[in-house]
Amino acid sequence: xxxxxxxxxxxxxxxxxxxxxxxxxxxxxxxxxxxxxxxxxxxxxxxxxxxxxxxxxxxxxxxxxxxxxxxxxxxxxxxxxxxxxxxxxxxxxxxxxxxxxxxxxxxxxxxxxxxxxxxxxxxxxxxxxxxxxxxxxxxxxxxxxxxxxxxxxxxxxxxxxxxxxxxxxxxxxxxxxxxxxxxxxxxxxxxxxxxxxxxxxxxxxxxxxxxxxxxxxxxxxxxxxxxxxxxxxxxxxxxxxxxxxxxxxxxxxxxxxxxxx
Numbered sequence: 001x002x003x004x005x006x007x008x009x010x011x012x013x014x015x016x017x018x019x020x021x022x023x024x025x026x027x028x029x030x031x032x033x034x035x036x037x038x039x040x041x042x043x044x045x046x047x048x049x050x051x052x053x054x055x056x057x058x059x060x061x062x063x064x065x066x067x068x069x070x071x072x073x074x075x076x077x078x079x080x081x082x083x084x085x086x087x088x089x090x091x092x093x094x095x096x097x098x099x100x101x102x103x104x105x106x107x108x109x110x111x112x113x114x115x116x117x118x119x120x121x122x123x124x125x126x127x128x129x130x131x132x133x134x135x136x137x138x139x140x141x142x143x144x145x146x147x148x149x150x151x152x153x154x155x156x157x158x159x160x161x162x163x164x165x166x167x168x169x170x171x172x173x174x175x176x177x178x179x180x181x182x183x184x185x186x187x188x189x190x191x192x193x194x195x196x197x198x199x200x201x202x203x204x205x206x207x208x209x210x211x212x213x214x215x216x217x218x219x220x221x222x223x224x225x226x227x228x229x230x231x232x233x234x235x236x237x238x239x240x241x242x243x244x245x246x247x248x249x250x251x252x253x254x255x256x257x258x259x260x261x
Contacts (some may be wrong), residue, residue: 014162024080025079032065034232036252042069045075045233048175048199051260054078056174056198059161061111064131068130068177073101082168086120086156110135111180113190120156120238124149136210144209144247161191171241178202182213185222195226199256206240207249216251228255 036043045104062068063085072081081104085091091108098104110120112135122130125148132141135158138150145157165171173193178184186190200223204216214222220230234241235251243251 001152033230034254036232036234036254038235038248039115039233039251042075044201044232044252045071048201048254048256049075051199051256052076052170052174054136055080056168057172058082058175058177059111059173060084060177060179061184062179062181063094063106064090064179066106068095069093069094069098069104070101072177073098073104077103080102081105082107082170084109086158087122087129089155094243107164108157109164110158111155111161111164111187112183113160113186115159115163117155118158119153121150121153124151131179132181134210135183136181136213138206139209139211140249141209142192144207144249161187163192165193172196176200176202182210185214185219189222198260199254201252201254202226202251203250205250207242209249216253217255223253227258229258229261231256232252242244 020252031195034047038046054076056076058072058076058079058081060069060072060081060083060235063083067081069081069083081101083094083098083104084107085094087109092105095106098106112118118135121134121137123130123138130148131166132138132145132148141148142150148191165173170193174197176197176199177193178200180187180203182205188200194200202219204219205213208215223230230253232254
């Protein structure tokens with residue numbers, strides 16, 4: 001009986017120690033990465049500069065109103081920035097806001113995994129176009145944010161990155177800034193140029209906000225398989241449950257090629 005009790009005690013202690021070690025591993029992994037404040041574009045751009053040349057070629061997918069585009073143009077005045085926004089009203093805002101920056105070129109298209117005319121689901125808040133529009137129809141997004149509606153879909157021109165690049169004589173991309181509302185990974189998987197980039201800043205989701213989309217774990221695994229390293233996030237991996245409770249089902253990640261670190 002005493003022997004059995006000792007064995008049980010040993011097993012319990014071992015289980016407890018393993019649980020502590022696993023928790024420490026998760027915490028250390030989260031702490032080992034730089035943490036950005038959510039929606040702090042300038043903070044991200046300042047951080048990523050160390051890996052980029054003074055004249056990088058930058059591609060932005062999902063410019064919305066061009067505010068982030070302007071910050072990139074200011075950070076790298078010698079750069080070439082190509083920005084994509086398929087919704088005409090937002091495209092015109094982007095074009096207006098970047099009109100004083102000759103290094104910015106705007107395209108009224110959506111980046112995709114193939115070139116085609118396709119449907120784009122437009123999001124609205126109180127009748128105004130919001131930042132949740134996507135190539136994918138909404139799913140759990142509707143539960144998290146019922147006040148964000150998707151009342152219509154429009155036909156837009158979508159283009160694969162590599163096919164577009166050939167028409168623009170772009171032979172490489174240093175930095176990608178991707179805010180594609182769930183369609184980032186399908187586009188990346190079809191692009192040799194993207195896979196050869198130095199750095200990629202990408203939005204990820206922890207729930208199926210859009211029908212059939214890839215989730216954070218899918219993006220993370222694929223990026224690692226392509227030789228990228230996760231250097232920063234604007235969320236803590238061990239606090240995602242708390243984040244979901246606060247209605248924030250997404251985050252942003254900065255990946256850098258291993259051979260550039």
